[in-house]
Amino acid sequence: MAQGATQGREPGTPRLSLQGVTKRFTRPGGEQSVALNNISLACEDRTFVAIVGPSGCGKTTLLRVANGLIRPEEGQVRLGGKAPRPGPEAGFVFQSFRLIPWLTVRRNIEFALEELPLSAAERKERALHYLDLVGLARVEGSYPAQLSGGMRQRVALARALAVEPMILLMDEPFASLDAQTRELMQMELMAIWQRNRALVLFVTHSVDEALVLADRVVLMGGGQVLDDIEVPLPRPRFGEEVRASAAFLELRAYLWGRIRDLVLSDPASDFYGRDPAAAQKEASA
Amino acid sequence: MDSRALSERTWLVALARVGFVGLLLLLWWIASLSVSRNLIPAPSETWAAAQRLFAEGRLQSALLESLTIYGSGYGLAILVAIPLGLLMGAVRLLGRVLDIFVYALSATPRVAFIPLIIVLLGLGFEAKTFIVFLGAVMPIIINTYAGVLQADEELVEMARSTGAGRFRIFARIVLPGAMPYVIVGLRLGATIGLINTVVAELYTAVAGLGGLLSIYGNTFRMAEYFVVVLTLAAIGVVVTELLRLVESRLARWKKDL
Structure with missing residues (x-):
């Protein structure tokens, strides 16, 4: 997955860098909204970066800017020293899986490999290898409709890994899974990542998920980076001893508090100007 | 299940x-x-009439004549409508310019064009084929166009993220995604095409199954008339069932284990 780790860039420069990046969208009513507001961020190789923040803070846009799906109006994006172009340099995992329903599991993965200089036989071999990695080689001939949600997302993960990208972009990948499947997927992702480290940008709504997985948690709000925290917890973090530790709880409480304040102070939010906690206190007083 | x-x-x-x-x-x-015997023949009389018509060879020759017209008009409609619908969907500007005319034409009763077609193409094969074509072409264009417009934006973005170009996205994501719509169009086109086959045979040179309908209807030979009606129904059933078969072959991936 860390293929070409040094190609095309000076030693010491970060794998991914954003400098003064601004991206605006025009809403259907003609009103302008800013998804990314003069944002700067640098990410090193072999790092798991989680991005958290309230809905509409620009997290998803950040991922799309990082692989060139969206071009910003201002600023500079560099992936491996070059302006990013959509392609096998980045593997993308989406919340809604996005498997092609009329292709079998194996052909779904082969589809993503078609931009690489591989023969059909090599594509097949590589697809099977990565299916095996996520434990799904036995369903290679099934169609996505025949799989459970967790299996579909493992196929999507295998598809992103199979291009052996320099960066893995994950957009709330486990948000539509049930709690148990979600935790198992987190463990699976960690096991794969620790064997084969690449730079991961992982967008999530869940502070817990960010703290369990990431080396670094980036808090976004209003299209800007508001905080950037190194997570000092020992790995693995799935056991209760880590999750119940003072350091974990302190970070969790801090991030929760920041996100809550952002939601309550955002005029576009449904909860603007309301404080459910204060209202509850008042009611019980 | x-x-x-x-x-x-x-x-x-x-x-x-x-x-x-x-x-x-x-x-x-x-x-x-x-009901009075002259208006509705008994099933047994109809069966006897069918055997008679078959023995005389009239049913077969009329059937062949009608199927030739139906097949030519419908086949031509498919050849024109699918590429045109795809093009209208792929090139948004073209689609937006043309779609209103396609909708307008498809809402106009095509029978209205028959006198004009007769003047232009005469009463023979060309005129009949064109009447069938005109009926079948519209639903296929409209549904193919709709199928392309309904392309799954999420899948398109996924394909784009893998580096796929416009052509590969169209061929591998948009086109297969539009197939269910195309099949619906083909089914509607098949039905309207069959109707127009009979209409053409009644309004231009009287021939084929439509011709037999008019002869037996006008002379109150109701048993023979019923044979022709049932033959037309059978053609409709065979064609739509064939298309259903194609559809279920194409949609194998939809089935659960």
């Missing part, structure tokens, strides 16, 4: 359909007894 329960149900449906045909025959027979 497991496959055994499914196949049991398929058998049940087949059996119930046979039963329904029996019920229709019974109702037909009762109707033939209660």
Whole structure:
């Protein structure tokens, strides 16, 4: 997955860098909204970066800017020293899986490999290898409709890994899974990542998920980076001893508090100007 | 649902359909007894008429004539409509310019064009084929166009993220995604095409199954008339069932295990 780790860039420069990046969208009513507001961020190789923040803070846009799906109006994006172009340099995992329903599991993965200089036989071999990695080689001939949600997302993960990208972009990948499947997927992702480290940008709504997985948690709000925290917890973090530790709880409480304040102070939010906690206190007083 | 329960149900449906045909025959027979004999022939008389027409070879030659017109008009419609619908969907500007005209033309009763077609193309094969073509082409264009416009934006973005270019996205994501719509269009086109085959045979040079309808209808030979009607119904059933078969072959991936 860390293929070409040094190609095309000076030693010491970060794998991914954003400098003064601004991206605006025009809403259907003609009103302008800013998804990314003069944002700067640098990410090193072999790092798991989680991005958290309230809905509409620009997290998803950040991922799309990082692989060139969206071009910003201002600023500079560099992936491996070059302006990013959509392609096998980045593997993308989406919340809604996005498997092609009329292709079998194996052909779904082969589809993503078609931009690489591989023969059909090599594509097949590589697809099977990565299916095996996520434990799904036995369903290679099934169609996505025949799989459970967790299996579909493992196929999507295998598809992103199979291009052996320099960066893995994950957009709330486990948000539509049930709690148990979600935790198992987190463990699976960690096991794969620790064997084969690449730079991961992982967008999530869940502070817990960010703290369990990431080396670094980036808090976004209003299209800007508001905080950037190194997570000092020992790995693995799935056991209760880590999750119940003072350091974990302190970070969790801090991030929760920041996100809550952002939601309550955002005029576009449904909860603007309301404080459910204060209202509850008042009611019980 | 497991496959055994499914196949049991398929058998049940087949059996119930046979039963329904029996019920229709019974109702037909009762109707033939209660209504004046000259208007509704009994099933047995109709069967005798069918054998007679078949022995004379009239049914076969009319059937061949009608199927040639139907096949040519419908085939031409497919060849024109699918590429045009795809093009209208792929090139948004072209689609937006043309779609209003396609909708307008498809809302106009095509029978209105028959006098003009006769003037331009005469009463023979060309005119008849064109009338069938004109009926079948619109639903295929409209549905193909709609299928392309309904392309799954999320899948398109996924394909784009893998580096796929516009052509590969169209061929591998948009086109297969549009197939269910195309099939619906083909089914509607097949039905309208068959109707227009008969209309063409009634309004231009009287020939084929439509011609037999008009001859037997005008001379009150109701048993023969019913044979022709049933033959037309059979063509409709065969064509739509064939398209259903194609559809289920294409949609194998939709089925659960």
